[in-house]
Amino acid sequence: MKITVRKGDTFSYYSQLFDLPLQLLLDSNPNLNPDALQPGSFVRLPGYFAEGIPINHGDTVHSISQTCRVHPDAICLLNPLVNIQSLQIGERLFVPKRASGRVVSSGVPYDYPTLQKDLRKVCELYPFIQSDIIGHSVLKKELVQLKWGRGTKKVHVNASFHANEWITTGILMTFLNDYLLALTNNIPIRGVNMLTLYEQTTLSAVPMVDPDGVDLVLHGPPVQEPFHSLVKSLNKESIDFKDWKANIRGVDLNNQLPARWEKEKVRKPQEAAPRDYPGDYPLSEPEARAMADLAFEEDFDRVIALHTQGKEFYWGFEKEEPPEAEDIAREFERVSGYKAVQYVDSYAGYKDWFIQEFRRPGFTIELGYGVNPLPLSQFDEIYEDTLGIFLAGLYM
Ligand SMILES: [Zn+2]
Numbered sequence: 554m555k556i557t558v559r560k561g562d563t564f565s566y567y568s569q570l571f572d573l574p575l576q577l578l579l580d581s582n583p584n585l586n587p588d589a590l591q592p593g594s595f596v597r598l599p600g601y602f603a604e605g606i607p608i609n610h611g612d613t614v615h616s617i618s619q620t621c622r623v624h625p626d627a628i629c630l631l632n633p634l635v636n637i638q639s640l641q642i643g644e645r646l647f648v649p650k651r652a653s654g655r656v657v658s659s660g661v662p663y664d665y666p667t668l669q670k671d672l673r674k675v676c677e678l679y680p681f682i683q684s685d686i687i688g689h690s691v692l693k694k695e696l697v698q699l700k701w702g703r704g705t706k707k708v709h710v711n712a713s714f715h716a717n718e719w720i721t722t723g724i725l726m727t728f729l730n731d732y733l734l735a736l737t738n739n740i741p742i743r744g745v746n747m748l749t750l751y752e753q754t755t756l757s758a759v760p761m762v763d764p765d766g767v768d769l770v771l772h773g774p775p776v777q778e779p780f781h782s783l784v785k786s787l788n789k790e791s792i793d794f795k796d797w798k799a800n801i802r803g804v805d806l807n808n809q810l811p812a813r814w815e816k817e818k819v820r821k822p823q824e825a826a827p828r829d830y831p832g833d834y835p836l837s838e839p840e841a842r843a844m845a846d847l848a849f850e851e852d853f854d855r856v857i858a859l860h861t862q863g864k865e866f867y868w869g870f871e872k873e874e875p876p877e878a879e880d881i882a883r884e885f886e887r888v889s890g891y892k893a894v895q896y897v898d899s900y901a902g903y904k905d906w907f908i909q910e911f912r913r914p915g916f917t918i919e920l921g922y923g924v925n926p927l928p929l930s931q932f933d934e935i936y937e938d939t940l941g942i943f944l945a946g947l948y949m
Contacts, residue, residue: 554597554598554601554602554603554631554649555595555596555597555598556595556596556598556630556631557593557594557595557596557630557633558590558591558592558593558594558595558596559592559630559633560592562590562592563587563590564578564579564582564587564590564596567596567598570624570626570627570630571598571601571627571649572739573598573599573600573737574736574739574748574751576703576748576751576752577599577600577681577736577737577751578596578598578599580681580701580703581597581598581599581679581680581681582596582597582680597680598649599678599679599680599681599737600651600652600678600679600733600734600736600737600738601649601650601651601652602649602650602652602678603631603647603648603649603650604647604648604649604650605645605646605647605648606621606645606646606647606648607643607644607645608640608641608642608643608644608645608646609642610642612640612642612646613640614628614629614637614640614646617646617648621648621650623648623649627649628646628647628648628649631647631648631649632646632647651737651738652678652734652737653734653738654734655727655730655731655734656671656674656675656678656730657671657674657675657726657727657729657730658670658671658723658726659723659726659727659730659932660723660929660932660933661723661929662719662771662929663719663720663722663723663726663767664719664767664768664771664772665694665761665764665767665768668697668722668726668760668761668764669695671726672684672697672699672760675699675729675730675733676699678733679701679733679737681701682699682700682701682733683699683700683701684697684698684699684700685697685698685700686698687759687843687844687846687847688839688840688842688843688844688846688847689839689843690763690764690765690800690801690839690840691765691780691800691801691802691838691839691840692764692765692775692777692780692801694764694765695764696759696761696762696764696840696843696844697759697760697761698757698758698759698847699729699757699758699760700755700756700757700758701751701755701756702750702751702752702753702754702755702756703751703752703753703755704750704751704752704753704754704755705755706753706754706755706854706855707754707755707757707851707852707853707854707855708754708755708756708757708853708854708855708856708857708946708947709756709757709758709759709847709848709851709853709855709856709857710725710756710757710758710759710856710857710858710859710943710946711725711758711759711760711762711844711856711857711858711859711903712724712725712758712759712760712761712762712858712859713760713761713762713763713764713766713767713859714762714763714806714807714844714858714860714903715763715766715798715805715806715807715860715925716763716765716766716767716769716770716797716798716799716800717766717770717794717795717796717797717798717925717926718798718859718860718861718862718925718926718927719761719767719770719771719926720861720920720921720926720927720929720931720932720935721859721860721861721920722760722761722767723932724859724920724932724935724936724939725758725760725859726760727936728936728939728940728943729758729760731940732747732750732756732943735747736748736751742940742944743940743941743944745944745948750944750947750948753947753948754947754948756947757847757851757853759844759847762806762840762844763799763800763806763840765780765800765801766797766798766799766800766801766806769784769794769797769801770794770795770797770926773792773794774794775801780801780802783801783802783803783825784797784801784803787803787825787826787827788827794827795925795926796827796828796925797827797828798827798828798829798925799825799826799827799828799829799830800838800840802825802838803824803825803826803827803830804825804830804831804832804837804838804841805821805826805828805829805830805831805832806838806840806841806844807858807860807901807902807903808821808829808830808831808832808900808901808902809831809832809835809836809837809838809841809901810835810836810841810845810901810902810903810905810906811835811836811901811906812870812900812901812902812905812906812908812909812910813871813900813901813905814831814835814900814901816900816901817831817899817900817901818831831901835901844903845906848907848910848911853907853911853913854913854914855881855913855914855915855916855946856903856904856907856913856914856915856916857915857916857918857942857946858902858903858904858915858916858917858918859918859920859939860917860918860919860920861919861920861921861925861926861927862919862920862921862922862923862924862925862927863919863921863922864890864891864892864919864920864921864922864938865891865892865893865894865919866882866885866891866892866893866894866916866917866918866919866942867894867895867896867897867899867904867916867917867919868881868882868885868893868894868895868914868915868916869895869896869908870896870904870905870908870909870915871905871908871909873908873909873912874908874912874914874915875912875913875914877914878908878914878915879895880949881914881916881945881946881949882895882916884945884949885916885918885941885942885945885946887941888941888942888944888945889938889939889941889942890938891918891919891938891939891942902917903915903917904916904917916946918939918942920935920938920939921934921935921938
């Protein structure tokens with residue numbers, strides 16, 4: 554929601570009037586000088602939208618402010634062109650409403666168009682979010698990173714590295730939305746003050762690493778050639794793509810990182826396939842390359858990669874993980890009930906490479922239990938189980 558600055562207005566006044574943390578207001582308006590707000594300029598208020606209501610006989614700003622439980626001056630700010638002293642019946646008045654529910658789609662088959670729509674909604678409603686395009690998929694879909702927080706500790710979470718594990722994107726987007734709601738409504742999540750997390754930690758999220766693969770699993774082959782024919786032939790002409798894990802070229806993105814890649818290369822499929830093919834060389838695929846570049850650019854302290862399934866997580870790689878990884882793993886285990894596994898016979902994944910490259914904690918979390926793609930009937934249970942991991946990932 555936007556308001557127009559009047560002479561004498563300040564961010565701290567808006568912070569009180571709308572009961573919003575000052576830091577969120579500052580971060581939502583990075584282009585304004587907080588010490589000299591210019592009258593007539595627009596200020597964006599996170600977590601609010603303007604609702605138009607019709608003026609009825611006898612209404613005054615005061616009566617409307619009482620009914621809607623907002624300060625009269627908040628209504629004045631939203632209606633700079635309305636003569637507040639004598640409201641005209643039939644006119645519409647805008648009233649600020651605090652967003653108190655999720656705007657992202659939760660518990661649905663989560664494809665790329667759904668992600669695009671949800672990203673637009675959250676970025677509009679919470680303008681302190683920084684949204685960056687960090688690369689493009691083979692089919693030129695945007696790979697988007699959302700980022701927020703003031704902390705020096707940088708925690709990265711990603712989802713849908715594997716196509717038929719798209720439920721992880723919905724789980725991550727739901728957590729992001731709940732974080733934003735808690736932040737702007739000043740409500741803790743499981744006793745954790747989210748504003749404190751915001752100030753201590755910078756969160757980075759890439760909710761869909763393999764958008765082409767996700768859409769293939771959910772909607773079938775793309776119209777574009779040569780990919781339309783390629784995926785059909787790799788899938789042995791079956792029209793069911795639910796077992797597809799790879800990107801649209803048949804390369805498994807989580808077998809693409811230069812961390813003992815050669816080991817996977819010799820024992821995995823020798824050519825493009827619905828799953829497991831490590832590619833012709835490490836980082837041959839634009840999605841994997843974008844994720845590696847991102848880690849260098851952002852210099853993350855920790856990464857958490859969401860996969861399905863198994864209700865367990867992996868936290869080591871070739872004894873290269875730092876000692877604090879074990880403390881975090883124990884906490885993850887405690888808050889989720891998922892099993893902490895230090896080593897697993899798997900290489901060339903994102904967390905493997907992150908641990909090897911940076912010697913910092915990296916985790917692969919296997920959400921839920923069953924056969925991929927996990928059914929949406931598990932969505933709520935998975936969310937409850939992993940909420941603690943998201944929080945601990947940020948506060949540990
Ligand atoms: Zn996976």
